[in-house]
Amino acid sequence: xxxxxxxxxxxxxxxxxxxxxxxxxxxxxxxxxxxxxxxxxxxxxxxxxxxxxxxxxxxxxxxxxxxxxxxxxxxxxxxxxxxxxxxxxxxxxxxxxxxxxxxxxxxxxxxxxxxxxxxxxxxxxxxxx
Numbered sequence: 855x856x857x858x859x860x861x862x863x864x865x866x867x868x869x870x871x872x873x874x875x876x877x878x879x880x881x882x883x884x885x886x887x888x889x890x891x892x893x894x895x896x897x898x899x900x901x902x903x904x905x906x907x908x909x910x911x912x913x914x915x916x917x918x919x920x921x922x923x924x925x926x927x928x929x930x931x932x933x934x935x936x937x938x939x940x941x942x943x944x945x946x947x948x949x950x951x952x953x954x955x956x957x958x959x960x961x962x963x964x965x966x967x968x969x970x971x972x973x974x975x976x977x978x979x980x981x982x983x
Contacts, residue, residue, distance in 0.1 A: 857897060857967045860890035865960055868953045880950040884941035887956065891935050891963045894970045898922070902973070911935060923973060927965055934962040 855863070864886035871879040895914050899906040902921045906914060915935060919928040938959055941951045951959075 855893070857890045857893035857963075857970070860886050860893055861960060861963055861967060864890060864956070868956050868960075880952075880956065881942055881944070883956050884938045884951060884959075887960050887963055888935060888938035888942060890960075891931060891938065891966060894963070894967045898970045898973065911939075921973075922966075922969060924969060927962075927969060930962045931966045934959040934966075 864883045867879050867883035867886065892911060895911075895918070896907045898918075898921060899914070903917070906917060909917075915928070915932040918931060919925045922928045922931075937951075937955075940948070941956070
């Protein structure tokens, strides 16, 4: 799945949660949102810094300001990744994220996906004849 498709799936989990997903949808949505962010990073590294996708997510986020060209968005992306990562795991002492909290993180991921699309467009697999 592409980063945009993963993000759409995350938003669907938040927007259409039903009784069968009670208690599960926040973590599932957080995981899909985090995967969307990581897919966007993979797209960026494929064009701008091949091989960096093999580094840890934290290392990739540390490099992001230099490759993205938008330090503020890079910082917000790192914060969103950390919050989404925390939300993916069950901790007895923490509440699950609310729909509004998740949507705020998804807004950052959406901006990152859009920026990466402009910064590092994937080369076309079809070559002109």
